[in-house]
Amino acid sequence: xxxxxxxxxxxxxxxxxxxxxxxxxxxxxxxxxxxxxxxxxxxxxxxxxxxxxxxxxxxxxxxxxxxxxxxxxxxxxxxxxxxxxxxxxxxxxxxxxxxxxxxxxxxxxxxxxxxxxxxxxxxxxxxxxxxxxxxxxxxxxxxxxxxxxxxxxxxxxxxxxxxxxxxxxxxxxxxxxxxxxxxxxxxxxxxxxxxxxxxxxxxxxxxxxxxxxxxxxxxxxxxxxxxxxxxxxxxxxxxxxxxxxxxxxxxxxxxxxxxxxxxxxxxxxxxxxxxxxxxxxxxxxxxxxxxxxxxxxxxxxxxxxxxxxxxxxxxxxxxxxxxxxxxxxxxxxxxxxxxxxxxxxxxxxxxxxxxxxxxxxxxxxxxxxxxxxxxxxxxxxxxxxxxxxxxxxxxxxxxxxxxxxxxxxxxxxxxxxxxxxxxxxxxxxxxxxxxxxxxxxxxxxxxxxxxxxxxxxxxxxxxxxxxxxxxxxxxxxxxx
Amino acid sequence: xxxxxxxxxxxxxxxxxxxxxxxxxxxxxxxxxxxxxxxxxxxxxxxxxxxxxxxxxxxxxxxxxxxxxxxxxxxxxxxxxxxxxxxxxxxxxxxxxxxxxxxxxxxxxxxxxxxxxxxxxxxxxxxxxxxxxxxxxxxxxxxxxxxxxxxxxxxxxxxxxxxxxxxxxxxxxxxxxxxxxxxxxxxxxxxxxxxxxxxxxxxxxxxxxxxxxxxxxxxxxxxxxxxxxxxxxxxxxxxxxxxxxxxxxxxxxxxxxxxxxxxxxxxxxxxxxxxxxxxxxxxxxxxxxxxxxxxxxxxxxxxxxxxxxx
Numbered sequence: 129x130x131x132x133x134x135x136x137x138x139x140x141x142x143x144x145x146x147x148x149x150x151x152x153x154x155x156x157x158x159x160x161x162x163x164x165x166x167x168x169x170x171x172x173x174x175x176x177x178x179x180x181x182x183x184x185x186x187x188x189x190x191x192x193x194x195x196x197x198x199x200x201x202x203x204x205x206x207x208x209x210x211x212x213x214x215x216x217x218x219x220x221x222x223x224x225x226x227x228x229x230x231x232x233x234x235x236x237x238x239x240x241x242x243x244x245x246x247x248x249x250x251x252x253x254x255x256x257x258x259x260x261x262x263x264x265x266x267x268x269x270x271x272x273x274x275x276x277x278x279x280x281x282x283x284x285x286x287x288x289x290x291x292x293x294x295x296x297x298x299x300x301x302x303x304x305x306x307x308x309x310x311x312x313x314x315x316x317x318x319x320x321x322x323x324x325x326x327x328x329x330x331x332x333x334x335x336x337x338x339x340x341x342x343x344x345x346x347x348x349x350x351x352x353x354x355x356x357x358x359x360x361x362x363x364x365x366x367x368x369x370x371x372x373x374x375x376x377x378x379x380x381x382x383x384x385x386x387x388x389x390x391x392x393x394x395x396x397x398x399x400x401x402x403x404x405x406x407x408x409x410x411x412x413x414x415x416x417x418x419x420x421x422x423x424x425x426x427x428x429x430x431x432x433x434x435x436x437x438x439x440x441x442x443x444x445x446x447x448x449x450x451x452x453x454x455x456x457x458x459x460x461x462x463x464x465x466x467x468x469x470x471x472x473x474x475x476x477x478x479x480x481x482x483x484x485x486x487x488x489x490x491x492x493x494x495x496x497x498x499x500x501x502x503x504x505x506x507x508x509x510x511x512x513x514x515x516x517x518x519x520x521x522x523x524x525x526x527x528x529x530x531x532x533x534x535x536x537x538x539x540x541x542x543x544x545x546x547x548x549x550x551x552x553x554x555x556x557x558x559x560x561x562x563x564x565x566x567x568x569x570x571x572x573x574x575x576x577x578x579x580x581x582x583x584x585x586x587x588x589x590x591x592x593x594x595x596x597x598x599x600x601x602x603x604x605x606x607x608x
Numbered sequence: 609x610x611x612x613x614x615x616x617x618x619x620x621x622x623x624x625x626x627x628x629x630x631x632x633x634x635x636x637x638x639x640x641x642x643x644x645x646x647x648x649x650x651x652x653x654x655x656x657x658x659x660x661x662x663x664x665x666x667x668x669x670x671x672x673x674x675x676x677x678x679x680x681x682x683x684x685x686x687x688x689x690x691x692x693x694x695x696x697x698x699x700x701x702x703x704x705x706x707x708x709x710x711x712x713x714x715x716x717x718x719x720x721x722x723x724x725x726x727x728x729x730x731x732x733x734x735x736x737x738x739x740x741x742x743x744x745x746x747x748x749x750x751x752x753x754x755x756x757x758x759x760x761x762x763x764x765x766x767x768x769x770x771x772x773x774x775x776x777x778x779x780x781x782x783x784x785x786x787x788x789x790x791x792x793x794x795x796x797x798x799x800x801x802x803x804x805x806x807x808x809x810x811x812x813x814x815x816x817x818x819x820x821x822x823x824x825x826x827x828x829x830x831x832x833x834x835x836x837x838x839x840x841x842x843x844x845x846x847x848x849x850x851x852x853x854x855x856x857x858x859x860x861x862x863x864x865x866x867x868x869x870x871x872x873x874x875x876x877x878x879x880x881x882x883x884x885x886x887x888x889x890x891x892x893x894x895x896x897x898x899x900x901x902x903x904x905x906x907x908x909x910x911x912x913x914x915x916x917x918x
Contacts, residue, residue, distance in 0.1 A: 184722065185715055361704050374707035385610050399614045399763055399860070399912045 204600030223475030265449030334375025388432030621771035636812025
C-alpha cells in the first residue's frame with residue numbers, strides 16, 4: 129500500500145487524523161502507518177475480507193426501521209483505526225467530565241430551585257416549554273443529584289485540530305457496543321500492530337456501567353437487582369441492549385416482564401414468581417415508559433413505574449426528565465452553565481450556535497442559509513438536518529419558510545470542516561469525514577470511555593455520519 | 609429467570625432438536641429408499657405423515673415426489689416443518705435471549721443459519737443431500753456440546769433440557785408411528801424388507817448400536833417397540849425422556865399437577881410390553897402417547913410461561 133499512502137490527498141482547511149498537511153504521519157500514527165505501508169494490496173483485501181467475515185459471524189447487526197422485512201444489516205466497519213495520543217485525550221476527558229457535572233446540576237436545578245432561570249442565564253420560557261421538560265419530575269431529588277447517568281457526547285474536530293462538542297445525547301444514547309466490538313474485530317484482523325502500541329482497553333465498559341447503576345440503587349443491598357429495559361427485538365439498538373445486559377449479568381426485560389405492586393415497588397415476572405427490581409437501565413424513550421403518566425397508547429412501558437420512581441423505590445437511568453438538557457437550543461447555554469454552577473471556564477468549546485428564536489440571530493441565519501447547517505431542536509439521529517452548502521436553493525427556501533413559521537424549533541451552526549481520516553473505499557485509501565462519540569458515566573463517580581465510537585461518513589464529501597443515514601465506524605485508539 | 613426468557617430457551621432447545629431430528633429422519637429415509645428395490649419401496653409421503661403435515665404439504669405442492677417432499681422438509685423456509693424454518697426459529701430465539709447464553713452460542717447459531725440459508729436448496733438433490741444433513745447434525749451437536757459444557761446449572765439449562773426431551777420424545781414417537789403405519793399398510797404383502805425398515809428407523813434415531821447391545825442383533829417389531837418406548841437407558845427412548853423430565857420438573861419446583869402428569873406418562877411406558885398387544889392397538893397407543901406429550905408441553909407452559917403471575 130506504499131503508493132496509496134504516498135498519494136493520499138490532504139487538503140488545507142481540513143484536519144486529517146492520521147496525516148499532516150505535509151503528507152507525513154502524525155506522531156501517534158507513525159507506527160501504524162509504517163506497518164500498513166508494508167501491506168500489499170492482496171494482504172489488505174484479505175484483512176478487509178476477514179473483518180467482514182468476523183462481523184457476519186459475530187452477528188453484529190443493525191436495524192433500520194424502514195427495512196422491516198430485512199431486519200439485520202451488517203454494520204459497515206473500516207479496518208484502519210483512528211489514533212489519538214493519550215495526553216491529548218486526558219484533556220478532552222477532563223472537559224467532558226466537567227460538562228457532564230454541569231449538565232446534571234442544570235437538570236437538578238430546573239426541577240428544583242431554578243436558580244439559573246431566576247438569574248436569567250437560561251431563558252425560563254425556553255426551558256419550561258421544551259418537550260424535554262416533564263412537569264411530573266418537579267421536586268424529585270435522585271441520588272447524588274444525578275439525573276443523566278449515561279451520556280453520549282458527539283465531538284468533532286475543526287480545521288484548527290481542536291475538539292468541539294456538537295451535541296450532548298442525554299436521552300438514550302446508543303453505540304457503545306460497537307465501540308467494544310470494533311476493538312475485538314481489530315484485534316482479530318490487525319493483531320501484529322497491537323505489539324507496537326500500548327492501547328487503552330475499552331472492554332470494561334459494561335462493568336463500569338454496572339458500577340454506576342449499582343451506586344444509585346435504593347437501599348443497601350450488596351448486589352442490587354439491575355435490569356436493562358428494552359423496547360424489544362425490533363428496536364434498532366436491540367443488539368446493544370442484549371450486549372449490555374450480558375456484560376452486566378443483568379436481566380434484559382421488556383415492559384411486559386415488569387409490574388408495579390400496590391405499594392409502589394417494581395417486580396419482574398420470573399419462573400420463581402415476582403422478584404424485586406432496584407435499578408432500571410432504561411432504553412425505552414421516556415414518553416413510553418409509563419402509560420399511567422405519559423403516552424397512554426404505549427405498550428412498551430410499565431403502568432405505575434413513575435409512581436415507584438417518585439416513591440424512591442426504584443432508580444431509573446437516565447432519570448425521566450433528563451431530556452430537558454438534551455435540546456439543541458439549550459445546548460447553546462452549556463458553557464454558561466459551566467460558569468454558573470462550577471465557576472470554571474469550559475475546557476471543551478461548543479460550536480457557534482445561532483438560536484432562531486432570537487430575532488437578531490434569526491436574521492443572520494436567514495441571510496446565510498447556504499453557508500449554515502440548520503437543525504431542528506427536538507430531533508436526533510440526523511433527522512431533519514439541512515446542510516446548506518450541499519443542497520439546492522429550493523431546499524434553502526423551504527427551510528426559510530420552516531424557520532419563519534416555528535423559529536423556536538430551529539438552530540443553525542456554521543458548516544464545520546469536519547476532520548477526515550484515511551478510510552478504505554473499495555480497496556482504495558481515501559479521506560472520509562468523521563466524528564467521535566465518547567460515553568460518559570455519572571453516579572457516585574464520573575467516568576469517560578478511553579476513546580469512544582468513531583463514526584465515518586462513507587460517501588465522498590458527506591458530513592452526515594449517523595448510522596441511520598448510511599454511516600460506518602472505525603476503531604478508536606488512545607495510545608500512550 | 610424471566611418467564612419470557614425461560615420460554616424462549618425452552619423453544620430454542622425444541623427447535624434445535626427438531627432441526628437435528630428432521631435431518632436424521634430425512635437422511636435415514638433416503639438410505640432406506642435407496643436400499644429397497646423400486647416398486648416395493650414405501651412412498652416419500654410417509655415422511656409427511658410422520659410429522660403430521662399432510663394439509664400444510666398439500667397446500668404448497670401438488671405431487672408427492674421425492675423432490676417436493678425433501679424440499680418441504682429441508683429447504684422450504686415458508687414451511688413450518690423444514691430444517692430451514694427450525695434454524696431460523698432457533699436463531700430468532702437465541703437472538704432474543706443471547707444475554708443469557710454464552711456469547712459463542714450466538715456465533716455458532718449464526719454460522720449454522722448462514723450455512724443452511726446458503727446450502728439448503730442445493731441439498732434437495734440426492735448427490736449433495738447427505739453432506740448437508742451431516743453438516744447440520746454436526747453443527748447442532750457442537751452447539752449442544754457448548755451449552756452442555758459451559759452453561760450454569762440453573763433454571764436456564766433445565767428449561768432447555770426440558771424442551772429438548774419433549775421434542776425428542778415427540779420425534780421418537782413419530783418415527784415409531786411410521787413403523788406401525790407401514791406394517792399395517794403392507795400386512796397383506798410379503799414383508800421381506802422388514803428388517804431393513806427397522807434398521808433404518810433405528811438408524812434415524814442413532815439407536816442401532818445401542819439396540820444391538822441391549823436387544824441382540826435380530827431386528828423385529830416387538831423388540832424395537834419395547835426398546836424405543838420402554839428402555840430406561842437409551843436417551844432417545846420415550847421412557848428415558850419423560851423420566852428425565854420428571855427429574856427436571858422436580859429441580860424446577862414444578863406444581864404437583866405438572867408432576868402428576870409427567871409421572872402418569874412414565875407409568876404408562878413402564879407398563880408397556882409389545883408382546884401383549886396387537887398391531888392396531890399399538891397404533892392407538894402411539895397416538896395417545898403423542899397426545900400425552902402435547903399435554904406435557906401445555907403443562908409446562910401453564911406452570912411457568914403464562915404471564916399471569918402477579
